[in-house]
Amino acid sequence: MDDLKVFVGNGERVKVEFIGLASLVLDSGFVLDLVDAVYVPIMTRNLLSVSKLVQSNLQFEFDKFGFSIFRNKSLVGNGFIVDGMYRLNCNSPNQSTARLNVISTKTVKKQKNHKHFGIEDLDISKKKG
Numbered sequence: 001m002d003d004l005k006v007f008v009g010n011g012e013r014v015k016v017e018f019i020g021l022a023s024l025v026l027d028s029g030f031v032l033d034l035v036d037a038v039y040v041p042i043m044t045r046n047l048l049s050v051s052k053l054v055q056s057n058l059q060f061e062f063d064k065f066g067f068s069i070f071r072n073k074s075l076v077g078n079g080f081i082v083d084g085m086y087r088l089n090c091n092s093p094n095q096s097t098a099r100l101n102v103i104s105t106k107t108v109k110k111q112k113n114h115k116h117f118g119i120e121d122l123d124i125s126k127k128k129g
Helices: 052-053
Strands: 004-007 014-015 018-025 031-039 057-064 066-071 074-082 083-089 098-101 112-114 124-127
Touching: 052 057
Parallel strands: none
Antiparallel strands: 004 014, 004 124, 018 031, 018 098, 057 066, 066 074, 074 083
């Protein structure tokens, strides 16, 4: 993992700490499993890729107030807009905390509470040299 980096908004490349499974429990009780979630401690926002979630048979409807998530035409989750960004409603004591089951290709790590995660379509590059 030492050689994986993520490009952030200011052009800086920051270290990927872990890649693994992130399980989010939505307000509805639906468990949203994020495969190959990328944990980058320095990131201040949790980012999800709608395009990756759509590939797992989820459907989304967005409007000016928020969004809804459906699986097989059944509502499984929703969110709202905060400071110009869509925020997912999670069943968590702290909205910014997700339970990560972190599994790297080398070792299995203990379950931890982490504040930050993203998923694989963030711009990940191998460090050269």
